[in-house]
Amino acid sequence: MKEATTNPLARSWRDIPQNVKPRAMSREGRRRVKLRALRIAAAAGVIGLAGWGAWEVTAALRSQGGLPGAAGGAAPVRELSLSTDGVLDKAWLARTLALPPDASLMDLDLEGLRARLLASGQARSAAIVRKFPSTLAVSLSERSPVARLAAPGAGPGDPALLVARDGVSYQGTGYDPAMTGSLPWLVGESAPGPGGRPAPIPGMGTVAELLSRAQLEAGPIYRSWKSIDVSRLETDGEIVALTRDGLRETFGAQEDFYRQLAKLDLLLDAAAGKPGEVIRDINLSLGGQVSVALAPVPAPVPGAAPGPASVSGNPPSAPSPAPVLQFHIN
Amino acid sequence: MSSSHTFIGAVEIGTSKVSVLVGQHTGRELAIIGRGECPASGVIKGTVVDYKAASDCTHAAVEQAERDAGERIDFVFLAQTGSHLEGFYNEASASVKAADNMIDRDDIRTVCELAMSKELPAGRVVVRHLRRPFRVDGRLVPTSPENLVGQRLEVGYWTVHGQEQRLADNMHVIRGFNLEVRELVLSSLASGHMVTTPEERQHGVLVLDIGAGTTDYVLYRDGAPHTTGVLAIGGTHLTNDLGVGLRLTHSQAEKLKLRFGRALPHTRDKAEKVWLDGNYSIGDRQFPRHTIEQVTSARFWELLEVVRRKLGNAFSPETCPGGVVLTGGTAKLPGAAECAGKIFGIPAHLGETPAWIAQDLRDPGYHTALGLLYYGINSHAERAPSGRRRAGFLGSIGRLFSST
Numbered sequence: 003m004k005e006a007t008t009n010p011l012a013r014s015w016r017d018i019p020q021n022v023k024p025r026a027m028s029r030e031g032r033r034r035v036k037l038r039a040l041r042i043a044a045a046a047g048v049i050g051l052a053g054w055g056a057w058e059v060t061a062a063l064r065s066q067g068g069l070p071g072a073a074g075g076a077a078p079v080r081e082l083s084l085s086t087d088g089v090l091d092k093a094w095l096a097r098t099l100a101l102p103p104d105a106s107l108m109d110l111d112l113e114g115l116r117a118r119l120l121a122s123g124q125a126r127s128a129a130i131v132r133k134f135p136s137t138l139a140v141s142l143s144e145r146s147p148v149a150r151l152a153a154p155g156a157g158p159g160d161p162a163l164l165v166a167r168d169g170v171s172y173q174g175t176g177y178d179p180a181m182t183g184s185l186p187w188l189v190g191e192s193a194p195g196p197g198g199r200p201a202p203i204p205g206m207g208t209v210a211e212l213l214s215r216a217q218l219e220a221g222p223i224y225r226s227w228k229s230i231d232v233s234r235l236e237t238d239g240e241i242v243a244l245t246r247d248g249l250r251e252t253f254g255a256q257e258d259f260y261r262q263l264a265k266l267d268l269l270l271d272a273a274a275g276k277p278g279e280v281i282r283d284i285n286l287s288l289g290g291q292v293s294v295a296l297a298p299v300p301a302p303v304p305g306a307a308p309g310p311a312s313v314s315g316n317p318p319s320a321p322s323p324a325p326v327l328q329f330h331i332n
Numbered sequence: 333m334s335s336s337h338t339f340i341g342a343v344e345i346g347t348s349k350v351s352v353l354v355g356q357h358t359g360r361e362l363a364i365i366g367r368g369e370c371p372a373s374g375v376i377k378g379t380v381v382d383y384k385a386a387s388d389c390t391h392a393a394v395e396q397a398e399r400d401a402g403e404r405i406d407f408v409f410l411a412q413t414g415s416h417l418e419g420f421y422n423e424a425s426a427s428v429k430a431a432d433n434m435i436d437r438d439d440i441r442t443v444c445e446l447a448m449s450k451e452l453p454a455g456r457v458v459v460r461h462l463r464r465p466f467r468v469d470g471r472l473v474p475t476s477p478e479n480l481v482g483q484r485l486e487v488g489y490w491t492v493h494g495q496e497q498r499l500a501d502n503m504h505v506i507r508g509f510n511l512e513v514r515e516l517v518l519s520s521l522a523s524g525h526m527v528t529t530p531e532e533r534q535h536g537v538l539v540l541d542i543g544a545g546t547t548d549y550v551l552y553r554d555g556a557p558h559t560t561g562v563l564a565i566g567g568t569h570l571t572n573d574l575g576v577g578l579r580l581t582h583s584q585a586e587k588l589k590l591r592f593g594r595a596l597p598h599t600r601d602k603a604e605k606v607w608l609d610g611n612y613s614i615g616d617r618q619f620p621r622h623t624i625e626q627v628t629s630a631r632f633w634e635l636l637e638v639v640r641r642k643l644g645n646a647f648s649p650e651t652c653p654g655g656v657v658l659t660g661g662t663a664k665l666p667g668a669a670e671c672a673g674k675i676f677g678i679p680a681h682l683g684e685t686p687a688w689i690a691q692d693l694r695d696p697g698y699h700t701a702l703g704l705l706y707y708g709i710n711s712h713a714e715r716a717p718s719g720r721r722r723a724g725f726l727g728s729i730g731r732l733f734s735s736t
Contacts, residue, residue, distance in 0.1 A: 012449075012450065012457070015494070022508055030391060
């Protein structure tokens, strides 16, 4: 009989390793191993997806202000950061956002702030991002004006609206006055009311194409334009440019603007060498033909000066009937 | 795998056939929901000698059982037999530490560890420690001695050990199907648990599981296994003897054994002859029935004599009032119980499963597999009492990873 002796327990059958190599397994055994691996992979995938989903939900709640501000360690907004491709500055941004002085970064309604920025019309798109702990970063993409538009009921000294290529009119801010003063007036189109949201002007893309082509290819002609009449754009497909000299130049919206501008330049050059008569009307919308209306040179009136640009948007009065010549220019 | 059910496979890789039962265990109840059977190959006397052949037939039986059950087996209880299994008895005693001589858990653990700490030869591993009842100051304690008062605590273990490589071969056959062996149960304990009642085990009973290649025996005393053993003798020896004696092929001898073999000679007329096939085909021959019975009974008698000798002093008719219970395929030999009764000097009968076992599972060929499930579950629960499974999704995920 044994009395208080201690030997380690002998090895048991449980100490025998049970694993076998795959080649020692049957086909069903190998299939089971693969199935188990698939199950493990699927389980890992489910866990991963669940984790990713939880993370996404948390991120979404944070971005929508659904979580308490303390969750992100947010502080009151100390700095506004602006990135833009235009002329707007931080002062405009601060005025437009009008943030409360102690507004916490997490408490801000980013969608509401973005709507405020876009309401001005000058900003085409806006992105607002919280940068912890206290910076609100705004990234803007601005519209560029191509013409001016008189606001309804505006007087001569009132600021004009600016019209962008996409037809949106807005109160321009931060532009060089010389640049805005050189833009032609847009007539024949009603401006939105003071309380209404600016509605895009139809056909403005075509007008902007003519203006940009003229500005790029025929600078003197562009600079001579005082106003652009688009009243017949939709019905007749014609754009009428009125120069500061009272010349009426009609362009066909369906024709190539480059060719029309080239014809106009040729005619103006040809007319410059003919004293005694001035051209009052040129119609370039007739395809291969150009209609030119001539008028005798008016006698100079003492004390008369060239009229200032009308800010009322009313185009100058139409010239009196004059002889009409038909040119054939290819 | 269902979260509340465990599907356990009971696999017995025998010399003549592989039996598989699928049990659905709910923690409280066990239901047999599938079974599979396949003729064995690559196994001789309970030992795998051809891994590929043994794997093929075992996996076929497991697949069949899974198809029958409609469920996948989670893990396996494997029956173990073979002549390499041996046993020895080792006991230890310890003085009770407490001043008031009340036995506590530390005393029990100490004496149990002492009794189990016996070194084994190289290459041998313990298959099972079978504890015999405790004794407190020489007084038998059938259950736990905790909180009893005494000065000396004694316990003994019948330790069954086997050759590591042969055990590994059996387990690798199961693992080749990507199933884990959770319990390795001696075939004798499995079948003995199934064909005896607790009362019989308490009073003392000897169970003989006579298979095709081996004979497993277990002697119960005081409600616990007292001695176990395995003989590399079985029904195939009877067949071989018939084949040699009558100059027959193995299959012809097997046919004669099943039809006319007996454990005790019964035919008095030495001139009575029986046909090999009985269909008057070419090659059909006649053999003396008396000779067949003499050959089979002589070998069967010898087999039981060997068991008696192996048991030695552990067995005596006085300590085994429950008698001898025979099970296994060879035990179906007519006169087997009568023969056992004569040799052991006590009543003997064929083992029967409890009445609640389904009729189609009462064949002695399923006794071991049935016992595997019931004995294995008890043993598994005793080994891991705190192994309560986690429920729910996280539990499933945990089991998925832990099982790999």
